[in-house]
Each structure stands twice: as C-alpha cells, then as structure tokens.
Amino acid sequence: MKIGKQARRDAKDLFLACKRDGVLDETRVRQTVTQVLASKPRNYLAALTHFQRLVELDIQSRTVRIENAVPTSESLMADLKTSLTGRYGAGLDFQFFVDPTLIGGLRIRIGSDVFDGTVKSRLADLETRF
Amino acid sequence: MSSLLQEIEAQIAGAKTSVTRQNVGQIREISDGVCKIEGLSDCMANEMLDFGNGIIGLALNLEETEVGAIIMGDYTSLREGSEVKTTGKLLSVPVGKGLLGRVVDVLGRPLDGKGPIAATAFYPVEKIAPGIVKRKSVSQPLQTGIMAVDAMIPIGRGQRELIIGDRSTGKTTIGVDTMINQARINQQNAGAKDFRPVYNIYVAIGQKQSNIARVIAELEKAGAMEYTIVVAAAASDSAADQYLAPFSGASIGEWSWTTAWMP
Numbered sequence: 001m002k003i004g005k006q007a008r009r010d011a012k013d014l015f016l017a018c019k020r021d022g023v024l025d026e027t028r029v030r031q032t033v034t035q036v037l038a039s040k041p042r043n044y045l046a047a048l049t050h051f052q053r054l055v056e057l058d059i060q061s062r063t064v065r066i067e068n069a070v071p072t073s074e075s076l077m078a079d080l081k082t083s084l085t086g087r088y089g090a091g092l093d094f095q096f097f098v099d100p101t102l103i104g105g106l107r108i109r110i111g112s113d114v115f116d117g118t119v120k121s122r123l124a125d126l127e128t129r130f
Numbered sequence: 131m132s133s134l135l136q137e138i139e140a141q142i143a144g145a146k147t148s149v150t151r152q153n154v155g156q157i158r159e160i161s162d163g164v165c166k167i168e169g170l171s172d173c174m175a176n177e178m179l180d181f182g183n184g185i186i187g188l189a190l191n192l193e194e195t196e197v198g199a200i201i202m203g204d205y206t207s208l209r210e211g212s213e214v215k216t217t218g219k220l221l222s223v224p225v226g227k228g229l230l231g232r233v234v235d236v237l238g239r240p241l242d243g244k245g246p247i248a249a250t251a252f253y254p255v256e257k258i259a260p261g262i263v264k265r266k267s268v269s270q271p272l273q274t275g276i277m278a279v280d281a282m283i284p285i286g287r288g289q290r291e292l293i294i295g296d297r298s299t300g301k302t303t304i305g306v307d308t309m310i311n312q313a314r315i316n317q318q319n320a321g322a323k324d325f326r327p328v329y330n331i332y333v334a335i336g337q338k339q340s341n342i343a344r345v346i347a348e349l350e351k352a353g354a355m356e357y358t359i360v361v362a363a364a365a366s367d368s369a370a371d372q373y374l375a376p377f378s379g380a381s382i383g384e385w386s387w388t389t390a391w392m393p
Contacts, residue, residue: 111169112169115149116149
C-alpha cells in the first residue's frame, strides 16, 4: 500500500496523541484505532498502516533482549533491570534468552543499541584482525 | 620469530576487551545496490556503514524510521534482515605517497595485487573545498606534449580543463599523453632545485576493464606509473562505486596539496 505524505503526518499526529509522559499508552492506542476505524476519515487505511509501524518501532525501542550463554541468575537479572532502567528510563520490557553459541558473556539489545560482551564477538573481532 | 610473536601480541592487545555500545539496524529492502535500513537511530549523514564481510555502505537518506544507503562493492550476498552497523566515520579514503603507482578502488583498496597500501592518513570524501580567494592563481604552464594544444590553448597548473568529443576521437589519448609527458619532465628534472613534480590521478569511471588495463599498461611502458594513482570503477562495478569514484580521486588529490607532499 502506498502511504502518502498526508497519511504519514496524520499517523504521526495520532501516534503522538497516544503518548502519556513520553511513554506510549496502550489504552489510548486501542481507543485511537477503534475510533479511526469507526469514523473512516480520508485515507484512514494508509494512516493506520503507518500508525501500526510507528507503534511497532516504539515497542521495539522499549524491548530489551538479553542473551546469555548460561541461564541468567535472579540477582544478575535484577542488576541488569536496575542499571538499564536508569539509563533508558522506565517502561522497558525485558526478555531473557539462553544461547550457548555465545560461549560466554552477555549480549544486550535495546532498540538499535547493542552491548556485546560475548566471547563469540571477541573471537570474531580477533579473527578479522588476523 | 620474536618479531612475529610481538606482532601477534600487539594484535591481541589491540582487540576489543571492553563492552562498547554499537548502533545496529536490519536491512528492510535491498535492490541494485540501494537499501533501506531499519534501526540505526544514531546514524549520521554520509556515514560509512558496516554490512559485514568487508562490505561498506554510505548513508545518504536519513528518514524518521529508516535510513537509505548505497552499497559499495558486491551486494549480492546481502539479504533482507542482514545486520548493519554504524562506524562513526564519514566516508574517507586512504591518502599518501604510498598510493603512487597503485591501482585502487573507490575506497582506496588495492586492485593490482601488489599488497596492502601504506597510507599516511585518511581524508574525507565529502569535504567543502576552499573558496577561490584562498587559491593561488594559475601562473605556471602544464605541457601536454601535444604541440597544437600547448601552442593554441595552453593549460596551467591548478586549472581545470574539459576534454569533450565523440567516442573514439582520442579524449583518453590526450589525457594519457599528458600524463606520460609530465612523467618524462619529472624524470628529466628529478633532483633539480625548486622543481615540483606533477603527479597524476586517473579516475576510470564506467569503462571496460580491458580498457583500464590497456591504459595502465601504456603508463607502465612509458614509466609514468610511478607518478600516477589509478582509481578504477569499471563498468561491472556497482552504480554507487561509479558515482563515488570521482569524489574519491578528488580527495586523494586534495590531500596532496593540503600537506607538505607538494610544497
């Protein structure tokens, strides 16, 4: 679907209206979608498609994916949550995964930021240097 | 053997040991060397992007939710969903006297199989050139070696000259002849007091590789290659390479007059 400039602008306005104290409010998002679908303004499908994309990107930017070579301990989880919330603000969604191929260390991804302290990445770095 | 061990030790010491923040994104769509990347929230305009496996891209279009980039080199191995990293560096090319006599691609990587290039520094490709007031006026002739040109429409050092004409009328020949003539003058005056040699930068854009090889062979035969740098973006190279090749060649030249290379 081709999304025009006006539809993008409308979607952006709707998206900003759904924020409360800088954080996306899920209730407002649901209400917005319901109301737009009920009133059916001009180009509403294109605007809603872009709106969905903006919401998706916002959710991604608030999702923290933590990969560890071994199961993460409760204390480490708590430490990580505290330090990352202090750095990126409240409202983060933490997801923990175990990936033995990392060999050791942690890989944390928040939106487009990646903190990679895994043995696997260090070995890869060493390989490119050689 | 001890130097080898020291070398390995230095490389291991230089490898990253601390955790650093990286800005990454994923390719959303890719076609013909142009791609749209999702993520890369900290990407800068004209920043080099690392696509992995030595593939470099250039961020040209910064949008609200994505980044438009062109890819230099072979992009066929890249797929939707591939990871891209920012490098924090503007597009730059290696510069220095080590490039003389070499054939390089648009990023200054060697194409002639003569080993790595001993670059003095890196110089940005997109840099605002000094204005006309700062430049020295043209005061010294530059002989092409073609009597008709030198007599009727002489060219000066620091001057731009456009050679236009139909195909197969000898445009490249005029350029190559000038380079050979300048190399001859350089050789004759080598070591002379206050003599400033002329160095050539030949940028081949969209030519057949056989044509580029023929020009290089001619320059080598005449002994002009030691004063020449060849930047090649052949017809088989990507459109991005061909677009950036003249900027790359100009950067190599610009660096030479901003440093002590040419007093």
